[in-house]
Amino acid sequence: xxxxxxxxxxxxxxxxxxxxxxxxxxxxxxxxxxxxxxxxxxxxxxxxxxxxxxxxxxxxxxxxxxxxxxxxxxxxxxxxxxxxxxxxxxxxxxxxxxxxxxxxxxxxxxxxxxxxxxxxxxxxxxxxxxxxxxxxxxxxxxxxxxxxxxxxxxxxxxxxxxxxxxxxxxxxxxxxxxxxxxxxxxxxxxxxxxxxxxxxxxxxxxxxxxxxxxxxxxxxxxxxxxxxxxxxxxxxxxxxxxxxxxxxxxxxxxxxxxxxxxxxxxxxxxxxxxxxxxxxxxxxxxxxxxxxxxxxxxxxxxxxxxxxxxxxxxxxxxxxxxxxxxxxxxxxxxxxxxxxxxxxxxxxxxxxxxxxxxxxxxxxxxxxxxxxxxxxxxxxxxxxxxxxxxxxxxxxxxxxxxxxxxxxxxxxxxxx
Ligand SMILES: *Cc1c(COP(=O)(O)O)cnc(C)c1O
Numbered sequence: 001x002x003x004x005x006x007x008x009x010x011x012x013x014x015x016x017x018x019x020x021x022x023x024x025x026x027x028x029x030x031x032x033x034x035x036x037x038x039x040x041x042x043x044x045x046x047x048x049x050x051x052x053x054x055x056x057x058x059x060x061x062x063x064x065x066x067x068x069x070x071x072x073x074x075x076x077x078x079x080x081x082x083x084x085x086x087x088x089x090x091x092x093x094x095x096x097x098x099x100x101x102x103x104x105x106x107x108x109x110x111x112x113x114x115x116x117x118x119x120x121x122x123x124x125x126x127x128x129x130x131x132x133x134x135x136x137x138x139x140x141x142x143x144x145x146x147x148x149x150x151x152x153x154x155x156x157x158x159x160x161x162x163x164x165x166x167x168x169x170x171x172x173x174x175x176x177x178x179x180x181x182x183x184x185x186x187x188x189x190x191x192x193x194x195x196x197x198x199x200x201x202x203x204x205x206x207x208x209x210x211x212x213x214x215x216x217x218x219x220x221x222x223x224x225x226x227x228x229x230x231x232x233x234x235x236x237x238x239x240x241x242x243x244x245x246x247x248x249x250x251x252x253x254x255x256x257x258x259x260x261x262x263x264x265x266x267x268x269x270x271x272x273x274x275x276x277x278x279x280x281x282x283x284x285x286x287x288x289x290x291x292x293x294x295x296x297x298x299x300x301x302x303x304x305x306x307x308x309x310x311x312x313x314x315x316x317x318x319x320x321x322x323x324x325x326x327x328x329x330x331x332x333x334x335x336x337x338x339x340x341x342x343x344x345x346x347x348x349x350x351x352x353x354x355x356x357x358x359x360x361x362x363x364x365x366x367x368x369x370x371x372x373x374x375x376x377x378x379x380x381x382x383x384x385x386x387x388x389x390x391x392x393x394x395x396x397x398x399x400x401x402x403x404x405x406x407x408x409x410x411x412x413x414x415x416x
Contacts, residue, residue, distance in 0.1 A: 005046045006034040025058075028388045033380075038065035040399040043385060051385040052404050056395045058387065059206070059238045060263040062319075062347070063309065064399025070267040073308035074301060082301045090303040097310055098265065099275060101246050104255040108275030109284055110298040114237035114262030115143025117272035118200065120284075120292045121258045122147055124274070125198035125231045127290035128283045135176045135189065135199045135230075139361030141207030142200055142235050142260075150175045152361050180205055180360040181213065183220040190228040198231040198258070203248035206238035208364045208391040210348040218254040231280070237262035237272070238393065241313060243346045244320045267305030270296070319398045323347035326405060327396055333409045339368070340416060347396040351375075351416060364391065378415035384408050 010031035013020035019027045026032055033045040041064050043051045053065070063070070091110065099105045111117050122134055134147065142148040150160035150172045160172035176193065178185040180201075190196060203218055205211035225232040234256035240247040241264040249255055258276035265271055275281060283290045296302075313319060327344050334342050334351065341357045343350050353371045358364040372390035379386050384407065386394055400408075 003031070003033050003045065003047045003049070007031050009034050009046065025387070025389065025392070032388075040064045040066075041397055041401065041404050049383065051380070051383050052400070052407060053385050054394045054396065054408065055385055055387045055392075056397055057268070058263070058392065059242065059395060060266060060268050062242060062264050062323075062395075062397055063312065064397040065268075067309075067312075067399070069312045070305050070308045073267070073304045074269075077300055077304040080300070083296070083299055085295070088298070088300050088303070090300055090307065091298050094303050094307050094310075097307065097314075098261070098273065101241075101310075102249065102259055102275070103246075104249065104257070104277065105259055105275040106278035107281035107284075108273050109281070109292060110303065111272040111274070111292075111294055112270050112296045112299070112302075113143070113272045114235075114260065115145055115272070116294065117237065117260040117262055117274040118142040118148065118233075118235055119145040120290075121233050121260050121274040121276075122198065122200065123292070124280060124283055124290050125233060125258065127288075128280050129197040129229075129231060131195045131197040133174045133176055133193060133196045135178060135186070135196055137180045137201050137205070137361075138177045139180065139205060139208040139211075139364065140200070140202050140235070142202075143237075146171055147175055148200070150177060152177065179362065180211060181217050182360070183217060183224060186221055187224050190224060190230060194228075196228070196230045198233050199225050200233040200235055202235045202238065203252065203254070204239050204243070204345055204348070205361075206348065206393045208361060209358075210343055210345050210350055210393050211358055211360065211364060212343065212345055213252065214359065218248075218252045222254045222256075231257040233258040233260065235260045238348070240264060241310060242348065242395075245313060245317065265306045265310060266302045267307075267309035269302040269305045271302040271306055316398075320346065323396055323398065326400065330396075330405060330409055330412075334412045337416065339371070348393045349396070350394055351412065353390065367391075375415050379411055382407075382411035382415060384411045 010020050021027045035043050036046045037044050043053045095108045138152045146167045149164045149167045151163045160175035162172050236247040240261040243251045260274045262272040285291045327347050331342050341352050353368040367390050369390050
């Protein structure tokens, strides 16, 4: 397959947009394919290739591309207009749906992206506690704003170091980091630092994983944060409605103080949300003194798409069992091989080019990324599109058919 049209488009885009793309991960080398349309589990490129999609826009598309229930909701909303700048009945309806699914979430604020949600949740935690520092997990990703753009491997004993030009060292000095699956490191840090507002954590590391929590890890960090009176923020932008209704907090039975959501809850349109205990959320403006606002927040198109998606998942709860079984079958067929290991939770999965399953950022960095690069290219030639990085989670959707799965498994066996 030659991707000549894509190549030309990328050449032009590169003169108009930094790196030719709207978000860095899409700048696949030597050039990315350009998508013409998508439906179900398949992307069709402008060059006419039909690819099985295991990237799924990095997580939102749990029902696959353009699913009918979401499409119907969006179409119906178009007749009513798509931006008002006023409250709409969709907001309390969706707020009720999401808060009912998350017992620790008494109140919620809708925003337009996951980054915005974590940025606001951190501000609320600082406002509510009156403390300066936050702790994140090494290799955890919470979007592209200053407080969380901190180099991994820096910051627990010393201070955080910026991971991007333009981020002030003074600012990220207030972001400390601890390794995942290491409750003692957290305990040690909190015993010596009494100016910590919150720990923000992806309960399952999705952006370098999936990397799974060891037994009791999430429960232990809940106890430690509680004992030190530090807020626990679960960033469930990937895991929310991906690991099931109620996300990781339900699956692992651990209740955070604040939760951030995004991706799946927009039904494929831009969205984010943060919520938590009433006494904390009451600090958010205009009820409280922590400012947060957005022109597109709670916009009717994203909300109607999100409601349709979440309602559908409620009405077809068996989707989660089916996805789990499909991914388990993949794991059994693909399995481990000398030099590699297959990891999954629900419909999040990944083949790591490392003989043992990684447990944290340091271990995942030991993966053979050159081997992954060769594998990724062969997979694309076999018409399977995986996220173009060893460090991004792969996904299955309800739209993947048995035929798709057979193709994926066969491609893995041939390409790795
Ligand atoms: C994707 C992601 C974000 C950022 O969400 P955007 O909508 O891309 O801003 C934040 N946290 C996690 C865990 C994510 O996976």
